[in-house]
Structure formats: structure tokens, C-alpha cells
Amino acid sequence: MPTPSPQPSFSARRRWSIGLNVFLIVFFVLAVVVMVNFLSRDYFLRLQVSTRTKLELSPLTVKTIQAITNQVKVILFYDKESEGLYSTVADLLNQYSLINPKISVQTIDYLRDPGLAVKVRADYDLAVPLDKGVRKNLVIFDAGGNKRMVVDGDALTRYVYEQVPNGSEREFRRRTMFEGETKFTAALLAVTTPKPLFAYVLQGHGGHSLESTGEFGYTKFAAALLQNSIVPLPLDLLGTNTMPTNCSLLVLPGPTKEIYDFELEKIDQYLTNGGRMLVLLNVVSLDRDTGRDKTGLDKLLAHWGVEVGHGLVQDPDNEVRGRDMIVREFDPKNPLVNPLLASGLYLISPRSVGQRKLPAQAADAPHVEELAFTGPRGQASDQPKPQSFPLMVAVEKGAIKNVITERGSTRIVVVGDSMFLENNHIESADNRAFVGYAVNWLLDRTQLLEALPSRPVKEYKLLMTRSQLRSAELILQAGMPGVALLMGGLVWLRRRK
Template sequence: MDSGRGTQPSFSAGRRWAGWLRVGLGTVSVLALVVMVNHLAQRHPVRWYVTAEGETKLSPQTRAVLDSLTNEVRVTVFYDREDPFYPLVVGLLREYQLANPRVHVRTVDYLRQAGAAQQVFAEYQLAGATNKNLVLFDCEGRVMRIDGRMLTQYTLEPVAAGGDQPEFRRRAVAFHGERVFTSALLAVTMSRPLRAYFLTGHEEHDPDSDHETVGYRRFAGLLRQNCIVTSTLSLEGTNTVPEDCHLLIVAGPLRPVPEEVVRRLEEYLQQGGRMLVLLNSYGLSRGSGLEGMLSRWGVEVSPWPVLDRDNTITGQDIKVLRFGNHPVVRPLVEGGGLAALHVWRPRAVGRLAAGAGGVEGVTVTELAFSGERSRLMGGGGATGSFPLAVAVEKGAVPGVVTARGNTRMVVVGDSFFLGNQLIESVNNADFGAYAVNWLLDRTFLLHQVGSRPVREFRVTLGAREMRALQWTLLGGIPAGLLLVGLGIWWRRRR
């Protein structure tokens, strides 16, 4: 009997086609599911931040700015990729791009991408070796250039030294990227920028100077990062304060300001002007010429500098740790870290006693104070805690309309704390930015967009630990790999 005559194939043609059909339908179903999930993810994106601080998570205020953005903005990160803050800068800007696709981010490493770097140099007219580590915001030809050095706040901390002179090192403590980038985004999308004028002619700090101590180039850069165009202004002769002056800065005059110029400054204040007055103690023999005007606006300025032996490094400087309650300093106090200013031989600047006369309707608030055991260098050596800065505001008078709005003024007893050297110390740059934005009534830039702490982790190894690590790397790891290889060989032999 032929046993193979009645044998049927394992799979008939129909069963094979049915199997292929099921495979095809399953594949199409999976692809459809992937397409639907991607469609839903694109329309309803959700992101989780797994880092402890959420380093690149945007604040609600920045997201509100991005939601209102309708113009195309190009952002060029012109950076050395080996810079320690490069990943944080790029990661933060990628968040801007994800929040609004009208923000286009590109990276150019000027050390490794010579061709692309030359194009950036030509497009934005950059020249010189100092044009590096920049972030460029461009919207319809309006360009905001951000120096990467201004994104990070540093502090000076002592290090162990063998000599008699103390040694210090700079340590990063905060990253201001989001505040600066959001400000730049507003700057390039605004059709009419704000303008600040630096008064000149009396040996004030020069906003174009790179001098380490007295130069103000970095402070001028800070203003530009806050969407403010800077210019210089002389009020000698028949010159008056221009109509487009949104902020007038008197930066530490060493020669007395003439009465005619003081009169024009006071006229500007009476019209509702905004003024940042920075004094110092190096022209005390002649005075600044501003003391009388400030007295009429309720501000008392001491003719002597303040010393604070409990909060000093050199004996001439003061680390200010006590603050008042005002929008200028409130973000520092509420920022979560230790709020501090680093000033140099400041004059005491406080509220004039009540009943002293002057302009009516003026409110003077003391902003910062020296330590409890401070003393004046002259005038009998009075001791105690002295105010070092004040904020002045004159509200609207019923029935009176001023040309420039409500008068605001910030007066500080030191001008060197915003110089090129000290502006990077502790919260000096923050204070300068907060003071300027309060003067310009930009409360948005006072509270909502804060700084991110920079945490430093250090591993200290002694000689014994270094030897153990060396033997582990040179002997332990190769020996471990050899044992794994021998184990595999032995298993295969069996």
C-alpha cells in the first residue's frame, strides 16, 4: 500500500495566503498606531525633566513670551564646544526652539568649523579675537549680541596659599541664561528700543572702557542684554536731556558737576525722568555737586565712606548682606541663595529726616545696609549700620501730567561695584539689572525669570587613593576582562 498517496501538504495555498494577510494587517495596524501616537504627541507634547533642578526647564513667563512670538528669530550659538557652559547654553536654547518653531537655533564652533565661522563673521560684522563665545539673536535685521561671559555669575573664594597675601579663585555660582535670552528675544522683536545715556564731562566711568577697575564696558553690555541701547551725553553749554532718553546714568563723577548741569538734571527729574546715580568716595574733597539736588529729593549723602570690619576682605571693601524690602532687592532676597553685594569704600546714602523740606510726594526706600558694627571714616567715627543705597519714587500728582511719566531714581554710595572687575562678584550684576528694570518700570524682568544655581562637585584624592585608582585602571580592569574571556573559552570547550 502506498502510504504517501493520501498525504496532504502542511500548509495549503489558502492557509499560506491567510497567514500573509494576517501579517500584512498586523504590520499596517502597528504602523497606523505609530502614526497616530506621533500625531497626538505632536499636537499635545508632554516632557518630563529627570534632573534634580530641571536645568533647562523654561519659566512660565518665558513660555508666555514664546507663545506670543509671531516673527521668525534666528539664534546663532558662536561657541567653543569645549566650554564648560556650552551644553547648558545649547540645551536651554533648544527648549526655546521646541516651545516655538519660529525660533531657529544653529551652532557654530569657531575653532573647528572655520568656513561657517567666517560666514558668521561676515554676516554680523564681527572682528577681533574677543568676538568668541557669543549668542546672536537676529530678527529681520535687528541683532542682539550676547557675550557668553555675562551669562554666568562668579564669586571670589579664598584658597589655601603659602604666602602672606591671600589668594582667591573665581567660582561659578549662577547661570543667567534664561533671563538674558528672553530679554534678547524681546529686544529683537521690539520695533522701538529703549535708550540709556551716560552723563560725561566730569571724569565719570567710561562705558566704552576695558579698564579693569574703572571701566564700564561690561555694565554697558549688561544694559544691552536688557534690550537697552547705550549712548553718552554731555549737558555742557546749551545741551538738554534728549526726548528719547528713557534712563540717565550718572556714573561716579570725580569732578564736581556744575550747577548748570545739575539744574538740567533736576528739570529732567521734574518731567518724570528716570535716573541711576552712582557716587564714590574718591572725590570727597570737592564733592560730586549732586548732594544738594539729592537732598531736595529726600536723599541724605554722607561725606565719609563706610568701613565694615566684620564683612570685608581687604579692609576697604564691604560684602553687603542686609537688604530692605523693595522691588529692586526683593528678587535677590527671595532668590533662594545668599544675597550679597560687593562694594568698595561706599558712602552712606539714606533717607533724609522727615520735615527737611524738598520735593513733595516723594517716597524714599533704603535698599542695602552695612553690618551692625560699621563705622564712618570721618566725622567723629560714628558707628552702627549705615544705609548704602536708596530708591526714590514720586507718584502721579492729581491733575498734573508729566512729559516722561512718574519720577524714579536709584542712588548708590559706590560706583566701582559695577566696574569691569567687581560687576561679576556675587550679586552685583543682578542688582544693576534689577535697578535698571525697576527704573524703566519693567516689572516682568524683576521676578519671573530667575537664575539657575551652578553646583560644583569636587573629588579630593590623597596619595593612597591615587595609587589604588592607578592600579585599578592599569591592572584591575584588564585582569577582569581576561577572566571573562577565559570563562567564555572554558564554557565553549565543554
């Protein structure tokens, strides 16, 4: 009897129906995935689960990134295998790119991509031999045209020097803080600011030089201005020279010699027209015999409601060494010094600077606020009693009635010390950060007065003597493979039995 042929489990129609159903399901799932990815470009959520890679940008940085409307190319000119925190830098800049797609990030490893490295060095004037140990590990911000800025990777971290316990080895640098967000946000501001701002620094009166790289020079101060998108330029008011029309900020960097009356008149006229000025006083300008200020700035500042002391101020409660002091007392209500409340300023030889005491104030008189103070036992060489002395003031005066000014209200910041911003002291405490706070308040860029966070860097170093290192090498190279061979041999013997 013939065997009946098996009947198909499904009819052809049923098979086509199932196949079409599977195809549609896969199609719709893929469509949903594509749509979710498309929407996530503008509405993304990134959850950080590791405390070591967590990079939460500050509100200031987020606002700065979101405000960028032109294309900005960021090039990481890095050796990926170096100890230059490449992964941390790349992760941070990728966060910038996620917030605003107009920021593109590209990595060029100058050791593994020599062709591209040569092109980048030529395009951005980095033509320095790499074997000299310079111009390596750079972050380049390029907004097109001449709007470029190069950030040195070594400047992204703070270091402390430590010595190994045995004392025979050399000291080594240990990273403590990562300041990439501060440097990168400032670089973005520098390359995307449509109109450059110029700070004119008065020269020729014994003050600090912008071009001097020595201990007492102000090249690092000039770099801090550039970091805040302000171009520093020298100023000479002698003869028929006048205040430049494009002067956004006037800086008096610790003059010690006489500023002639006609120069002071030009400065006063600039302020009357809504000018902005940062005055850094120098104790060297005081005449040793008479105590008189040789520059004549005390008379100019008195006109704007500021009283300048004629003696050196010391603070025994906050003394560091010699006459140096750490200032920790600030006006918590003023936005200029509010970011300094948790830190401080390292001053060298300050003079007192406070509000001028007058029996009656005119309605249109300048508004003067004292910002920083010594402790209650502060001493001044021109005052008999210990007290809390003001060391810094901020002055603001609105436009004069019926007078049209080009710049708006007048703003002045006066600090009783200029040495704290010298090349050998500007990195102490929060001195460099103060430059940014002061100039941004003077230029009415209040959105930049928020302090950007510095992130601690955790490094783990295993310190061993030479004998301990040899023992570890023997364990890793012979001990561990030997244990594996021994276990394999035991297993082989057991199976043979």
C-alpha cells in the same frame, strides 16, 4: 487509493477579511501616532528624570519666550568636543525652542564644518583667527536686520581658582555656577525689543568713564546695561546742550567735580517732566577741609527728598578688608532689592543716603524709601554715634496736577557708592545683578525684577601624581587585557581536558 488534497484553513474571503482588518488597525494606530505628535507640538510635557540634565526655566523666562512673535535664529558656534558645556547650552536652548517654535536653534561646529564657519564669521563680523584663542564657543541671537547679539560661551559660567594638593602644579579654574538662562533671556530681550532704550551717562565731571577698560572704568557697567537691552551713550550738558528727547534713563556715574548750576537745572527739569535717574555718589567728591560736596548734587537731591551724608560710612560687623563691606540688610518689601535678600552687595567707600527729615510733608512730595542699611554698629565720619545708616534710596513721584509729562512718574535711585560698579568690583557679590534690578525698576519693567536662577555646575576631577598615573596606565593597557587573556586560556585548557 489517492490521497485527498488538504483543505485550506481559511477561505479566500476570510483571508481578505483578516488582511483588511490588519491594514485598518495599522492605519489607525499610525493615524493616532501622527495626531499625538501634531498636538504635542503645542501641548507638550517633558519629564526630567536626571538631576544633572534637569533644566526647569523660571516663570520670567517662560513669559519672555512666549511673548516673542518674530522669528529668532540662534546659532551655537561651538566645538562640540570642547569643555565649553556645549551639551548643557544646547539642552537649555532646545527648551526655549520647545516653548516657542519661532526660536530656531542651529549648531555649527567651527572645527568640523569649516565652510559654514567661514560664512558665519563673515556674516556676524567674527573675523578673528581661530588659532588666537578668541571668538570661540559663541551663542549668536539673530532676529533679522541689525538686531543681533553675541554671547560669549566663557561668560556663561562663574569660576573659582584652585590649586592641586601637591602644590607643584599650576592652579586651575573650576566651574561653580552656570548662568546661561540669565544671559540667553537678556539676549532675547535685546534682539526682540521693538524700540531701543537709551541711557545717557553724564561725562566730564571726574566720574567713571564708559570707555575706560582699566580697574576704575565703567565698561563692564555699560555691558550690563546692554545686557538689559539699554544702549549707553555719553552725555554733555555744557553750553546750550539739552537733555536728549530719547533719554530713557540718566546716569550720574560718581562725579567728583562741580556740576554747574545750569546743568543741575537741566537735570531737575528732566526729572520734573517724569525723568528716570540713577545717581552713584563718590566719596572723593567731598572736600577734605570743609566736608562739602563739590558736585552740588546734595542740593539737587534734597529738593527730591533725599539727604546725603558728608562722611565715609564703615560697618565693623560686615567689614571685608579696609573700608570695604558686604551689605546684607535690605528692605524686604521693595521689589528693587527683594532679589538681594539672599545675597548682598559689595560696597567700597559708601556715604549715607537716606530720607530727608522734614517737619511736615506736602501732599505732592516725592515718596522716598530707604533700601539698604549697615549693621547696628555702623559708623560715619560725620556722625558721633554708631547706628544703622541707610546707604541707598528709591524716590518716586507721580505726575504733577495739571502738568502733562511725556514719561509718566519720576523715579530716582541714589546709591552712596560708585566704586562698587567699577570694572574690578562689579563682579563681586551681586553687584552686576543690582544694575539690572535698578534700571528695570527705574524703567518700570517690573516683570524683569525677578531673579533668574544660576545653576550649580558639578565637576569631578581625579588628581594623581605621575607615578599613580603610570600605574593606572599599566593597569588599563596591560592588566585588564592580560586578565581577559588569562581567563580565556583557562577556559581553553579546561575544554581540552
